[in-house]
Every structure is written in C-alpha cells, then in structure tokens.
Amino acid sequence: MLQQLFSPSVQHTLDLIGIFVFAISGALLAVRKNFDVFGIAVLAEVTALGGGLFRDLVIGAVPPAAFTDLGYFVTPLFAALLVVFLHPQVERIQTGVNVFDAAGLGLFCVAGTTKAYEYGLGLHASAALGLATAVGGGVLRDVLANEVPSLLRWDRDLYAVPAMVGATMVALCIRFDALTPLTSGIAAVMAFVLRLLAMRYHWRAPRAWNRRSTVREEEPSKATA
Amino acid sequence: MLQQLFSPSVQHTLDLIGIFVFAISGALLAVRKNFDVFGIAVLAEVTALGGGLFRDLVIGAVPPAAFTDLGYFVTPLFAALLVVFLHPQVERIQTGVNVFDAAGLGLFCVAGTTKAYEYGLGLHASAALGLATAVGGGVLRDVLANEVPSLLRWDRDLYAVPAMVGATMVALCIRFDALTPLTSGIAAVMAFVLRLLAMRYHWRAPRAWNRRSTVREEEPSKATA
C-alpha cells in the first residue's frame, strides 16, 4: 500500500475539480447536439465519472467511488445546470474550460495509476488504467453522442499522449520507490503542461505511413471537420 | 436486507414481463435497421438485459442475473422470434408495445433500486442505479444501432423522468422505513402512469436556455426527425 499522497481532503477536492471540468465538457457537447436538459445531465455524469467507473470495475473496487461518494454524483449536476443557463458564456471562455480540462487530465491520470497499483495491479497495467481513467469519460461521451471519439481522430491536438506521459511517470516513480506528493504533483503538472502545449501549438500525431494507398474517405465531412 | 417485496415467483414473473417488452423494442429497432436474424436476437438480448447487467457489475453481483437465470436469457429470444415473423403486426400494435414498455420501465426502476440497496449502496446511489437499470438497456440498444440514444434527445417524450420518480419514491420509502409490497407497487405504477401521460400528451423536457446562440445544427436530419 502506498502512503497517502495528499491529505484526504486535498485529494477529494482535486478529484471534485477534475470531475467538474470533465462534466462541463460533456454538458457543452450535449448542448451542441441539441439534447434536452436530462440528456445534458446524463452526458455530464458519464463524461465526469465514466473513466473512474471503468477503472473501478476492472480493479474490482465495487461499488465504484462514483456511486459511493455523493459529491462525485452531485458535482456533474451542478456543472450541467451551469451549462444549461450559461452555455454561451461558458463557450466564450472555452479556452478557460480547456485549461481546466487539461488540469483534470493531469489529476486523473495520476490518481488512476496510483489507485490501480494500490489494488494490486502491475506497473504497466496501472499506467494503462491511469490513462483509461483520464480519457475514458471522454470516449464514452463521444460514443453516446454518436460521434467518432475525438481521442482517436488525427485532426485533434494530442490528448492521450500527455496522460500517457503522466501515468508512465507515476509508474516509474513507484518502480523506483520515489512516489511522493512532490513527484506525483510533478507528474500531474507535466501532463497538464504537455496538454497545454499540444493545444497551443496544435501538436498532432501522425497517421499511418503512406496513407494515400488506402484512402477510402468514407466520411469526408466528419474526417475533415 | 429488505424483506422480500413480492413472493419470488411473482417477482420473477414481473421481471420476465419487463425483459420481454424491452426485448420487443430492441428487436423492432433491429428490423428497422435491416439487421439479420442474429442481429435481431443480439439487439433483443442487449436491450432486455443490458440495464440489469450494468447494475449487477456495479454492485458486484457477479455472475449477473442475466447469466445465471436461463429464463432471463431465453425470453429475449422468444421476443426476437416473434418480431422476425410478425413484425408488421407488432408494429401495428406499437401503442400496445409502448404501454408494455412503460410497464417494464416502472418494474425495472423499482427492482433496480431495491436490489442496489440490498447490496449495500447508499440511497442516492441506489436510486441512480434503479434509473440506470430501467434505461440502460435502451441506451445500449441505440449505441449498437449507431443512433443517438433516444433517452438523450429533446424531441422524444419524457422517458427518464418517470423512472427517476419511481426510483426516488423507492429510495424515500427505504429512508422512512416504509418499503412494502404496496408502496413498491405504488412507485412502479406511478412511473408507469407518468410515462403513459408523457406519451399521451407529448411531454418533453426543455433544452438549454437561450439555445439559439450556439446553434450548430450538425445533424438536422437526425435532430428533427
């Protein structure tokens, strides 16, 4: 068992912040897709809690934290409410939302990796689950909204890679017995800053080598949107 | 542990009825989507059992009831068979199907909330899982059929709200130690009647406030269908 990284109340507050900003991104997509207020609330909940729920099911932590902590459940509802009434304003500060979302990404990849390791998974599996915790909610959000997950698309700025870096750093710290609040914080900040840089400079991952040979632009309008 | 609400055989019969009507709705969508008979059977199974399967995974009731009770597994196959041969007739009695589906909604939100509480979840989490039990199968059905879940769309009559009311009533009854077969039945009937009224008078939930400011009608044909 690892030592407690942060004091419980600090960790809980960080979790709630991450949940809140992820919920905002889900609610904003729901508004764009023209969903009703319940659809907005559902998409906010799924986006905010989906990644952690998947992790908890995989490591056998049932009932998952998403269902045992009232704060985890209520926070996305507040985010949904905010978006329902203030979405033009929220969209106008989209950059701010993106910054918070990047912060959520950093927090979740670190917390996810740590929790998976505490439940006895190996290092590589813990890092993989940390990544899944960070990006899983967004994938579920896009699947429910009937869109190609933005995680998979080549025309989006790097999102998985920063989380991968953060999760890997945590796994390495565990491996070398150096996981402290400080190193955890550095890993989270590293993921956060990498994501900010990816957005600022539009870093993108390459596609398959020599792609033209198989181009079958099935959905040009989506693929190039 | 709560007292047994209904005699086991009554509860089991109610479950099978709910499973059957949900399976009909899955099979009908599969026919409309032009799936083959195996696709029809798969969609019937997923629609009927998906919500309960999700609930059982979350509360740690493994293997889930969907896989331990032969009746749960076989009932959707009968529904699929019926739809394969009689779908024009079944569609003609769509209103009847909708009434049964509303009954399934009422039964499942009550049974789901009760089971989650029996497995040790808190009241709010139990109600949330009761809702998920009732609507989860339909969401999976629409995701597999590659459609925006009808649960989330603003142009559909209220579906989640009746289930929410039923689940909340059960949670309140548990809270005030008043859960009896009678009060459970009232909660189920309440959800059932609310859903019928929503269909009859086309009750719909509002969308986000002041929506025009962000209108990006990405999929007008779907959104207004």
Add this chain to the structure above:
Amino acid sequence: MLQQLFSPSVQHTLDLIGIFVFAISGALLAVRKNFDVFGIAVLAEVTALGGGLFRDLVIGAVPPAAFTDLGYFVTPLFAALLVVFLHPQVERIQTGVNVFDAAGLGLFCVAGTTKAYEYGLGLHASAALGLATAVGGGVLRDVLANEVPSLLRWDRDLYAVPAMVGATMVALCIRFDALTPLTSGIAAVMAFVLRLLAMRYHWRAPRAWNRRSTVREEEPSKATA
C-alpha cells in the same frame, strides 16, 4: 474445475495468436477511418482484448487477464505498429488476415466458454459468454469507429454462427463429460472451418420475414454498402 486442456504454454501461445489477428483487424479499420497512430493502437487493443475483458468482468475474474498479462497488452501494440507501416501490404493479404481472424474466432469461443464454466457459470451462460468473448472485441471496435457493428448487419457473411457452434460444442462436451484437448480442438476447428466456408460461399443469415412491409431505409448508403 476442468482439467487443463492444453499445456499452459500452448494455451498462452494460442491466446496471443488470437489477440494478434484481432488486433490487426482493429488497426486496419482505424487506418481506413483515418485515425492517428494512437487511435490505431487504441482500436487494436480494444478489438483484441475487449471480448475477454467483458467476459472477465461478468465472471468476476478481476483484475482481468488483459491487465495482468504483459504479453496480452503488448501484442496488439506490435500489430498496430505493423499496420501503421505496412498497411497496404496487410490489406493486400486481407484474405490471409481473414483466415487468421477466423482462427482467432475459433480459439476464443472455445477458451471463453471453458473459462466461464471454470468460474462456476451454467452451461448455457458459459456458451453465451464464449460467443461474447469471440465477437465482443469486434463489436466494441465498430462502436468506437462509429459504425454499425458488422456482426449485426445482414450484408456480412456469417460470423456469430460459427462461434455459436463452437461454443455450443464445448458446452455439450462439458455436459457429457467429454471435454478433452481433442474435443476442444475439434470445436475450435469446426468454428474455424464454418467461418471459412461462410466467407468462401458468402453465407448470410436471413432478415426479418416479409421485410418490405416496414422498409424504412433510413441509411441506404450504409445499409447497402
């Protein structure tokens, strides 16, 4: 507990082969959908491990094998790498890939049924989970790629039926106490050969009876692609 069917190393090698060929099919779809290299890796992982992950969650085998065996995790990455650089060549040998995929189908339906039974599920549930193990990854692949699962479509050669036959044979062998490496092998080969024949002669399942009466060709371009 069943006797070990094959020596552990043989079983492990068979598993890795199945994982590899499923990963290839996921990576190829990702290339066609124009995903970036990380999307290709994610889709390879999901396709290869999704079916077994679902089975392990249902039977309560947590953490699932997909997260405890480094080889299971790394193999799809190799497949993704191969496809990224050699996808024109891999597509040219699509027939070869399909043959391997059929082999994976045969191996997974047998291994899935056996493992589910070992975890205490009944015979029909074990066979159903064997089927889910074999086809689940492909369904998740198509859902993530925002396509109608090819499993459900009438215009695709039989895929579920061979796996169903293999899983049912294993269940029958268990029922009559005749499960040996030989009979398991026969079941796997049977599923394999049936799938090859279905591809060779374009065996397809019928659609709903008298379908014209409800034709609502919502998505002609997809439905007839």
